[in-house]
Amino acid sequence: MDRLATKYLKPRKALSTACAGCGLGQVHKKILLAIEQLGIADGDLVWGAGIGCTGRQIFNTWKGDNFAGTHGRVYALATGLRLALPPEKKILLTVGDGDAFGIGLLHLLHCARRNADLTVIVADNFGYQSTGGQYAWTTPDGAVTDSSPHGMQDPNWMQNGRDILDMLRAAGAGFLARYTSVEGRNAVSGIRQAIEHRGFSLVHIIYPCVTHFFSKAPGIRQPADAHRWLRDRTNPSPSAEFPASELTFKTGIFHRAGHDTTPEFGEQLRAFTKKIREGGGHDTR
């Protein structure tokens, strides 16, 4: 069995039930590598999962404590847990694009606004793949999916001047990064820095779904070709000449806040209640 799996995962779940050729395992492995580099033990981190491919495949794989919330609620659960757990205990969430950028976006924005100390890894496979491949909020423009048979007709969060990370930044997120599953060390390093960041951090990682998205939209059925498609679009060189309408991925750390930004949610609330308890009340002006 894989060394990291032996070290960090429950044996029962170490062999993933994901489809053959799925890129989710690569994302999972990058997270575990970052955890290993940080020297985090299973008791130091509580792992939350959303729903969909990412949620269901990764839930309860972690040897330590696990939790999950359906359809975008995991950020709200994690915010509460942040207050209940000791500050040094890490909280990491693995969620999908539909969960984070669609159904649970409001919860995610509020989580970023509060600057709760937790790390969200959004494993993005371009749509709702676990339910059969319907389009979602990062599905590329014009992509044919189960629910967009004539091409994706809905504006997404990734193209035409919109970037979901801009919105999260505006909401108050302190650390934002984007990678694709075909990247190696730089992605691991980004995840590591996200976990180290004190406050809300989010890493958006795009990975291929061969079963639904790739077989329908670009018409690719070979996993290797799907990974190549993604690799070609990850930080493409100017000579690659992708048309402006094509979705490509500029990866790396997108935003990192300085120390003068919003205080961490748990820290701020503890200080606030301490002040009130000591009889000082708070300044209501």
Next chain:
Amino acid sequence: MPITLLADQIVIDGWETLPLPETSADADALGLRVAERKAHPGPDFYPTTADLDVSPVVLGRNTGAACSDWTPTEEGFDTEEVEAQHKHAWRLIYKVCNNRHLLPRAEEIEVADADVIFVAYGSPSRVVKSAVREARRQGLKAGALRLRTLWPFPDEIFHRQRPVKWLSVELNYDGQLVREIQRAGGGGAHFLGRCGELPGVAELVEAARSLSAGRPLTVSDPFAKEAW
């Protein structure tokens, strides 16, 4: 164990003073005590017994806990097997039903000699309590049941009452609770509903007076289903 709290808008939007203890003396005065939460030690974290108060999923203790709203297997892993859904649902149903005596059931108010018993849950139950007081003052034999757990329905409390006329007081039209009262109370259930406002003490007293005298409840027009 999933618990559903049914609340109405008054409960949801209402504000009340909630005394919170600041010292252990305050806590003693309020009759509160701190109980350390027990947790299953793991690694076989999902107890398949019906033991109470041993939660398999207290997060943060590194017991390998798995807390989700998905159906778990005996080992705690989530499963989508149909048989597992049935098994899990029946386990929870029997766990609740077999321990129903531990659940707060209902508050009984002046029911011993009552001819009319109001039944209410949530906000209307306070008006109902005042209505019982006022009806008694006017010489009517009225009582009330304030239900605290709706499922499992407190049938045993209904069974122990002598034959009475039941009046279900609800915040809706046409009744949602009244049919359970008909079933558990052996018929003779009447209904008085209000939407967007609480019933008044006076109209409840009048309703009790009508039912005691064997008269139908008054409605605003013949097609209204606000009382029957």
